[in-house]
Amino acid sequence: MTQKRPATIIRTLRRSESIPEELARFRYQVTVIDRGLTDLPGADHQHRVVEDRLDALSQFQVAYQEGKIVGCVRGTYARDLEIGDPLIKLYGVDRVSERERLSSSLSTQLMVTADRRGMILAARLVTALYRQSTRDGMDWDFLDCNLELEPFFHRFGYRRFLGVIDRPGFGKVVSMVLPAVDRERMEALRSPFLPHTPDREQHYEQIVCAS
Numbered sequence: 763m764t765q766k767r768p769a770t771i772i773r774t775l776r777r778s779e780s781i782p783e784e785l786a787r788f789r790y791q792v793t794v795i796d797r798g799l800t801d802l803p804g805a806d807h808q809h810r811v812v813e814d815r816l817d818a819l820s821q822f823q824v825a826y827q828e829g830k831i832v833g834c835v836r837g838t839y840a841r842d843l844e845i846g847d848p849l850i851k852l853y854g855v856d857r858v859s860e861r862e863r864l865s866s867s868l869s870t871q872l873m874v875t876a877d878r879r880g881m882i883l884a885a886r887l888v889t890a891l892y893r894q895s896t897r898d899g900m901d902w903d904f905l906d907c908n909l910e911l912e913p914f915f916h917r918f919g920y921r922r923f924l925g926v927i928d929r930p931g932f933g934k935v936v937s938m939v940l941p942a943v944d945r946e947r948m949e950a951l952r953s954p955f956l957p958h959t960p961d962r963e964q965h966y967e968q969i970v971c972a973s
Contacts, residue, residue, distance in 0.1 A: 775822040786811035788831040792873040802931040823890040833874035835887045840866040853904040865901040906935040919953045
């Protein structure tokens with residue numbers, strides 16, 4: 763008889779001056795130790811934690827199993843960043859209209875433990891982040907991912923935006939954008955986001971993206 767896996771609970775951590783040390787250590791384990799990203803911005807090799815300036819401006823969706831963190835993802839709202847912020851430029855948010863920028867989020871640091879790297883937990887985390895950010899008025903979401911993960915995000919509704927870019931500490935990644943309230947696109951793709959898609963109009967102004 764197959765043993766049932768303990769339940770995984772996802773909790774929202776809202777903006778705070780500091781993140782729990784457990785989360786900072788989890789991020790170090792996954793990014794630096796497991797993936798070998800030794801040049802990752804915010805990696806403190808002496809204390810074996812990953813923390814950076816965006817943490818205090820962001821919300822997190824954190825997955826717990828039996829009281830231990832097994833996954834997380836971070837969401838930051840562009841309205842909380844300066845126009846000249848390096849991440850605004852990296853993701854191309856400086857190229858969009860003011861209206862689009864003020865309703866845009868940046869999704870970063872999606873990660874799960876090595877034994878949970880099937881797509882189920884990752885899907886639960888990005889869906890939880892999507893639900894919270896659209897409730898907060900976000901109509902667009904920007905992210906980057908490894909090339910092999912592009913089909914995963916495309917299934918949710920993300921589209922290529924800037925193409926392949928070189929992100930410091932990560933290497934070559936694909937820049938993508940999500941028209942978060944484009945219900946017609948969500949329906950066409952049968953996106954897992956569809957049950958949570960708000961009933962408001964998607965305004966396309968300066969954002970141009972590939973299918």
